Amino acid sequence: xxxxxxxxxxxxxxxxxxxxxxxxxxxxxxxxxxxxxxxxxxxxxxxxxxxxxxxxxxxxxxxxxxxxxxxxxxxxxxxxxxxxxxxxxxxxxxxxxxxxxxxxxxxxxxxxxxxxxxxxxxxxxxxxxxxxxxxxxxxxxxxxxxxxxxxxxxxxxxxxxxxxxxxxxxxxxxxxxxxxxxxxxxxxxxxxxxxxxxxxxxxxxxxxxxxxxxxxxxxxxxxxxxxxxxxxxxxxxxxxxxxxxxxxxxxxxxxxxxxxxxxxxxxxxxxxxxxxxxxxxxxxxxxxxxxxxxxxxxxxxxxxxxxxxxxxxxxxxxxxxxxxxxxxxxxxxxxxxxxxxxxxxxxxxxxxxxxxxxxxxxxxxxxxxxxxxxxxxxxxxxxxxxxxxxxxxxxxxxxxxxxxxxx
Numbered sequence: 258x259x260x261x262x263x264x265x266x267x268x269x270x271x272x273x274x275x276x277x278x279x280x281x282x283x284x285x286x287x288x289x290x291x292x293x294x295x296x297x298x299x300x301x302x303x304x305x306x307x308x309x310x311x312x313x314x315x316x317x318x319x320x321x322x323x324x325x326x327x328x329x330x331x332x333x334x335x336x337x338x339x340x341x342x343x344x345x346x347x348x349x350x351x352x353x354x355x356x357x358x359x360x361x362x363x364x365x366x367x368x369x370x371x372x373x374x375x376x377x378x379x380x381x382x383x384x385x386x387x388x389x390x391x392x393x394x395x396x397x398x399x400x401x402x403x404x405x406x407x408x409x410x411x412x413x414x415x416x417x418x419x420x421x422x423x424x425x426x427x428x429x430x431x432x433x434x435x436x437x438x439x440x441x442x443x444x445x446x447x448x449x450x451x452x453x454x455x456x457x458x459x460x461x462x463x464x465x466x467x468x469x470x471x472x473x474x475x476x477x478x479x480x481x482x483x484x485x486x487x488x489x490x491x492x493x494x495x496x497x498x499x500x501x502x503x504x505x506x507x508x509x510x511x512x513x514x515x516x517x518x519x520x521x522x523x524x525x526x527x528x529x530x531x532x533x534x535x536x537x538x539x540x541x542x543x544x545x546x547x548x549x550x551x552x553x554x555x556x557x558x559x560x561x562x563x564x565x566x567x568x569x570x571x572x573x574x575x576x577x578x579x580x581x582x583x584x585x586x587x588x589x590x591x592x593x594x595x596x597x598x599x600x601x602x603x604x605x606x607x608x609x610x611x612x613x614x615x616x617x618x619x620x621x622x623x624x625x626x627x628x629x630x631x632x633x634x635x636x637x638x639x640x641x642x643x644x645x646x647x648x649x650x651x652x653x654x655x656x657x658x659x660x661x662x663x664x
Contacts, residue, residue, distance in 0.1 A: 285349040293662045294340040301654040303329040308366060308373050311337050314418050315609050315634040316653035339365045339374055340413055355385040391431045399423040400442050400471045405482055406518045406527050408570040408582045411615050411628035411659045419568040419584030421531060421539035423449035438475040443468040451538045452600040453494040464493040465507055482518040500555030508545045508559035510535030524573045534561035537601050542588050544601015562643050563589040578617040585610045590643030607645035609634045622663045630655040
């Protein structure tokens, strides 16, 4: 890992040297930016989270000991600086009649809990921009994470599991005509993957051969943004049944989203709704289940489970900013009876909601921020179609302090 970091910084220095060696009239090179961020956070109970509790999703269910005490009703405290980030924005000469650009961004968030502090790639892409068309090739946010309309939370979860959250290698074409943007993209998976028999892996999408496909339309003006999108994904969970027979069974997932942003004189208002199937790779609830099993070969057929999710975020202020995030998501189960649950997240959760107010103080390149994040999840027993019955809420209160230095 140290060698990777040394190599990365050496390349950055080389790029910077190349840029500085260009004539003053050359409008290309690399510009560095980023931030150092430290988070101190307290949870009132144990939580489902990544990176030593940093990336919070929802509270863990109750677990009673022989005396009836809830084992998971135990607070937790941590301090981490793993969000610290370095970005290089690249500009270069025209190619194919288009303006060219690129971006490399990395952070110390690691790839897994065992790799906390690890230096990992976030974004890496090139762009070709013509008069009305922009082509992006590389790793960037999935189009369901709308970069012009996402929650402004202090917490790095950025509204997950209510807001789709995923970065993907992709090819994306954006056509702009007046106030309209038409987006079409094809994605693979890398750091954010679906689950299956071999655990979390990109192999299920790769074996399905067809990439994750997405289409979106935006209407954008100086003071507002409206958009709708359609997403389709196919997975092949197994190549061989547990009885040893070849199988090519796939499971399809279809998802929709709609969103809006309004920039008022002193307030920004954002809202989004998602109806989705098999969005585990977006850190949301659900996944897919076994619909039937062939008695002779053990071949499984699958169906996705569905959810809906809504969130809103309102913010304002400048040197002293403020904001409020609120979100709700519900497990809708499957369309038919389930033989067995296969792979996903939170099959025993009916509903999750969150309310998170925040206050930020900005001075020069420094920002201090405080956020309270109340998240509740209702746990119960899934019925034959995966709809959760007799659910009861457990609640976590996170208090978060963040300190930033931008450069």
